[in-house]
Amino acid sequence: MSKTKLVSIVVVGLFIVIQLIPINQSNPPVVQEVSAPSNIQEILETSCYDCHSNESVWPWYSRIAPGSFLITRDVVEGRKHLNFSDFSGMDAFDSSDVADEMIEVLEAGEMPLLPYLLLHPSASLSDSQTRALLDWAQTLYPE
Numbered sequence: 001m002s003k004t005k006l007v008s009i010v011v012v013g014l015f016i017v018i019q020l021i022p023i024n025q026s027n028p029p030v031v032q033e034v035s036a037p038s039n040i041q042e043i044l045e046t047s048c049y050d051c052h053s054n055e056s057v058w059p060w061y062s063r064i065a066p067g068s069f070l071i072t073r074d075v076v077e078g079r080k081h082l083n084f085s086d087f088s089g090m091d092a093f094d095s096s097d098v099a100d101e102m103i104e105v106l107e108a109g110e111m112p113l114l115p116y117l118l119l120h121p122s123a124s125l126s127d128s129q130t131r132a133l134l135d136w137a138q139t140l141y142p143e
Contacts, residue, residue: 002077018065023072025062028054031086040136044084047112047123051078053083061119099140106134 050056051074062071080097105111112123
């Protein structure tokens with residue numbers, strides 16, 4: 001058996017084995033929906049909810065390892081930083097931190113993440129959508 005054939009068999013075998021590793025891609029219950037104007041709500045649902053809510057849509061490719069590990073990690077981390085399904089129950093201090101963080105990442109153009117946009121081009125934010133989100137974020141905790 002050639003070295004190339006043996007390496008191919010090992011790689012395919014490992015790919016099959018990692019499919020058996022369980023991944024939790026559940027959506028916890030929504031605690032309290034974010035209260036936002038309808039235009040903002042639409043932007044959030046289109047561009048933010050898959051990673052920043054308990055209403056993530058898990059497409060078929062999110063179940064294939066090793067991509068499933070990366071996608072699940074991104075959603076878990078996204079929910080830790082900001083979860084619109086548990087957003088309105090925050091106290092003033094948390095709201096201020098979240099608003100500041102939202103403004104910072106929007107102004108830097110860091111969200112949505114490029115890998116997400118490659119698979120979900122409709123989630124890309126226009127300049128007017130970014131401006132609307134920035135204006136809304138500034139109303140969350142007026143100084």
